[in-house]
Amino acid sequence: MELDFAYQNNLRSENSVPHAHGYAPDTNNTTAHLLRLETISGLSRLNIPQGKNMEAITGVSGFYQWHNYSGFEFLLPRFSQKNLAFYYVEKIKLKKKWTINAGLRFDFTEINIEKHV
DSSP, X not given: OEEEEEEEEEEEEEEOOXXXXXXXXXXXXXXXXXXXXXXXXXXXXXXXXXSSSEEEEEEEEEEEXXXXXXXXXXXXXXXEEEEEEXXXXXXXXXXXXXXXXXXXXXXXXXXXXXXXX
16 A cells, blocks of 8 residues: 655745836835645555456545735635545556556545635
8 A cells, every 4th residue: 555645835926016017005015926835635545466467556645725825916816625536447467568557537626716806
């Protein structure tokens, strides 16, 4: 069995002169975009040998991702999304150089986007 868990934090900051790009509530603040995208992901996989030339692979994977921003310009809305997937793959080795893979995958996803005003 294989388990894999991860956390990723993407942080991006862009600065600009507020009056050059339209509305800026605070003219002392030069942060045009401060983007922060965070992701937590996980995977569980099980390889099941089925004889000399066959193997089944089954597993579950998923992630939760959210995005926040600040700054006087708008690029991406605040959002969050969840994903959960189940999969099954059959691997059949025909010859030394030939392998057939076939499988099924079911994904369930929910995305929430905050309206920008």
